[in-house]
Amino acid sequence: MELQVKTLEGGAAGSITVSDEIFGLEPRTDLIHRVVRWQLAKRQAGTHNTLQRADISGSTKKFVRQKGSGGARHGNKKAPQFRGGGKAFGPSVRDHSHDLPKKVRSLGLKHALSAKARADSIVVVEDAKAAEAKTKALKSQLEKLGLTSALVIDGADIDNNFALASRNIPHVDVLPVQGINVYDILRANTLVLTKAAVSALEERFK
Known part of the structure; x- marks a missing residue:
């Protein structure tokens, strides 16, 4: 597959041939969905907690006699139906992450890249x-490329001025190639890859 290479100013800078095994697959939504679920579950804090019936401090004395009151047969007031009682089936601190085979994660990333390529939502830039670290100047360049919501993937190292200039632009994220992930790819309307990022991805999946 051949992709056109552009400069940040919007000019043409030739073309680049990319591997069909990474950018030319028939996208499988089930694989992409599994990887996104795994990512979101892994980052969930799991610190939500409520007091269960056993966690409430108080007497366990039966507060009303079993028969003759004309009401229900209750035990102690820690039951969920009473004010101050424990929460029934409330959340507790736990780890939400689950395992996902490394091959599935790798394949999910390939299919996410292929989905962007198929939707014509990949832009390859020279670098x-x-x-200088000027947000206004960078925003003007991105507008020339027609980018309003973009994930920019550079090589192993990100240019410091570019990272600083992009930090205040809404809906624009910049990551090194080792930080590329399925969720961020899908979240952005356009995936912007540098030539260095394309080379690194092809080397990674070789």
Whole structure:
């Protein structure tokens, strides 16, 4: 598969041939869905907690006699139906993460890249470098490329000026190639790859 390479100013900078095994697959939504669920579950804090019936401090004395009151047969007031009682089936502190085979994670990333390529939502730029850390200048360049919601993936190292300039632009994220992930790819309307990022991805999946 051949993709056109552009400069940040919007000019043409030739073309690049990318592997069909990474960018030319028939996207499988089931694989992508599994990886996204795994990602979101892994980042969930799991610190939500409520007091169960056993966690409430108080007497366990039966507060009304079994028969003759004309009401229900209650035990102590820690029961969920009473004010101050324990929460019934409330959340407790736990780990939400689950296992996902490494091959499935790798395949999910390939299918996410292929889905973007199929939707014509990948832009390849020569590099992601800025002469100075000016948000206004970078925003103007991105508008020339028609980018309003984008994930920019650079090589192993991100240009410091580019990272600083992009930090205040809404819906624009910048990551090194080792931080690329399925959820962020799908969240952005456009995936912007530098030539260095394409080379690194092809080396990674070789």
